[in-house]
Amino acid sequence: MVISDILTVTLILTLTLNDPCHAVKEMRAAMLVLYIQDCFLPGGSVAVNQGETIIPIINNIRKDSGELFKLVVLSKESHCPHHVSFASSHPGKAPYDVVQIKYLTNGTLCSDNINQTKVPGVLTCPANLETLPFQQKLWPDHCVEDVTSGPTSSSISKQLTVSTSDVIIKTGTTCQLDTYSAFYDNGHLFETELEGTLKSNQINTVFVMGLAPDFDVTHTALDAISLGYKTFTVVDASKFRANGTEDEALAEMSEKGVVLIRSDEVKDFLTGKMPRNTAKKMATQGTQLPAFILYVVVAHCYFLN
Numbered sequence: 001m002v003i004s005d006i007l008t009v010t011l012i013l014t015l016t017l018n019d020p021c022h023a024v025k026e027m028r029a030a031m032l033v034l035y036i037q038d039c040f041l042p043g044g045s046v047a048v049n050q051g052e053t054i055i056p057i058i059n060n061i062r063k064d065s066g067e068l069f070k071l072v073v074l075s076k077e078s079h080c081p082h083h084v085s086f087a088s089s090h091p092g093k094a095p096y097d098v099v100q101i102k103y104l105t106n107g108t109l110c111s112d113n114i115n116q117t118k119v120p121g122v123l124t125c126p127a128n129l130e131t132l133p134f135q136q137k138l139w140p141d142h143c144v145e146d147v148t149s150g151p152t153s154s155s156i157s158k159q160l161t162v163s164t165s166d167v168i169i170k171t172g173t174t175c176q177l178d179t180y181s182a183f184y185d186n187g188h189l190f191e192t193e194l195e196g197t198l199k200s201n202q203i204n205t206v207f208v209m210g211l212a213p214d215f216d217v218t219h220t221a222l223d224a225i226s227l228g229y230k231t232f233t234v235v236d237a238s239k240f241r242a243n244g245t246e247d248e249a250l251a252e253m254s255e256k257g258v259v260l261i262r263s264d265e266v267k268d269f270l271t272g273k274m275p276r277n278t279a280k281k282m283a284t285q286g287t288q289l290p291a292f293i294l295y296v297v298v299a300h301c302y303f304l305n
Contacts, residue, residue: 027230029270030071030203033058034182034210034217036160037076038153039143045151046142048211048241052159057237057263058209059161068270071201072166073194075182075210075220077143078154080175082118084109087138089118095140102131107189109176120175134187136178143172169194181219183227195227205230207266208258209237214245221258232259234266 036058038044041051066072082088087095090113101111102125110125125131143154156162169182171192177185182194198206206229208221217238224231233253240246254260261269 027205027270028070028201028203029068029205029207030073030198030201031062031066031069032073032075032182032206032208032210032220032224033160034075034208034220035077035212036074036157036210037143038149038155038157039077039151040211041157043151044142044153045140048239051211051239052157054209054211054237054239055157055159059159061209061234061237061263061266062161065267065270068267069207071198071203072163073169073182073197074156074160074162074166075169075171075194075216076154076156077172077179078145078170079141079143079172080120081141081144082115082120082175083141083172083178084114084119084176085136085139085172085178086141088141089115090138091115093138095138097138099136099138100133101136102133103176103187103189105130105132107177107187122176132187145173167197169197180215181223182216183220183223186219198229203229205232207232207234209234211239212241214240214242214249218249218253221253222256225257230259231257232261232266232269234263235260237263 036055039046040048062072079085084101087093087097090097090099093099099113101109101114104110104123104125108123109119109121110123110131112124114122116122141152144152145154147153148155156168169192171179171182174185174190177187177189179185179192182192184191206224208217208224208231210217217233221231221233233250235250240249250260267273
């Protein structure tokens, strides 16, 4: 052990000897389950390939660890019938095209290439006002508010385990704004009710899972990190929409500080145990002693339920 290692160990022990958890706050964790809705599942208008396969995994997490979460949140897309993200609202455009749209700084949509008779509140952009350009991907009509059956149903899947205590956060409710993240619209012009809900329940840690990491899961996890939450993405409880996007999305989340875990590690993190995969990595990579001690202290304190 070199001098720097000794100093690091001394500092750790000084901070934690009298009260090992003095500087480490209690975990108050929320389970964020994103967009497990009919429209995204087989038979839905924007179905994620094999999206239904993650539902048993999410249900098992809840069965095994549900009592350890202080809050369970289900996000639910709920669009008006002529939403800005629908290709049907853009004359001459097809699903999966990308178009440029503009907003005024107050969030009002002001684009000339949208069917103004369909999307409520669209303005012609005034020449004398600043506008914010966005690239909008177009989708088939999906997750339409109050539609409870058929390919555009916005209903949460009946196969998903739910409880009367769950909080449902609706997103995409404004006709003029598209929303991937459960926290904000895509331009971060307005926020949903999620941040207020987490704050009111004193949540400091979130476990994110659902459909789909290349869009909604990644945006939600990155927003959670930026808002100061310790953030975990449960990779095998999430399903990608497009082939070839997994590595990029996971790399982006990891680089920004999101911890990528598997469903069989969730309870370990919630109860303060060192996950088996992490222990194996530390053994094979020859983790230095100070880092190991620090991990043990943090794991013991931070991950207490």
